[in-house]
Amino acid sequence: MKILLALLALSAMAFGHTSTLESGGFSSGFLHPISGLDHILAMVGVGMVAYASAKNGYLLLVAFMGAMLIAATIGFAGVEFAYVEEGILLSIAAVFALIGFARKMSMAVIFFIIAFFGMFHGFAHGAEFQSGSFLAYMAGFSTSTLLLHISGIALAYIYAQTAMRKQTQLAK
Structure with missing residues (x-):
């Protein structure tokens, strides 16, 4: 029960909005x-x-960031968008599920899924902006997003290399 209460108390930290x-x-x-x-x-x-899909994985970064920037502009313009937080949370499950299936799925399908969920993240960015330079704000969250994407690529690479080393050691 104490663990459940602690998790509920900390759950707000999971949301960026x-x-x-x-x-x-x-x-x-x-x-x-x-x-x-x-x-x-x-x-x-x-x-x-992007790393797991191997071939043309960079296109997934373009899909996410492109959809994110378009949706941020729409959110900044004041257009209403339903279920933003739910879409953001669902994106986590969908994206991590894609890791295991990336080599087995069509790149077009993965591209669409990644772009779809990028819209939710972008809309949240744009809708919450209040004052200052929106273009500078977009440049900031785009840079941070790209760095997080690159971190994911690096993490997947390190994991793949570690797994290959372990398989090689087991084979000996």
Whole structure:
């Protein structure tokens, strides 16, 4: 019971989106994706899927970031978008499920799924912006997002190399 209460108390930390509005420029945008576990997991996961898909994995980064930037602009314009937080949370499960199936699925299907969930993340970024330079803010969260994607690629690479070493050792 104590563990359940502790998890419930800490659950708000998992969300990168609160009722507070974002303001500022590049630094505010840069910090936004790394301020919530939901963004970190999804964006690192996209990098891992890009690595796991092997061929043309970089296109998945383009899909996520492109959809994210378009949706951020829509959110900034004040357009309503339903189920943003739910979409962000679902993106984590979907992206990590894709890691295991990336080599078995069509790149077009993976591209669509990654872009779809990138929209939720982008919309949240744009809708929460309040004042300052929106272009600088977008440049900040795009840079941070790309770094998280690259971290996911690096993490997947390290994991693959470690797994290969263990298999080689077991074969000897």
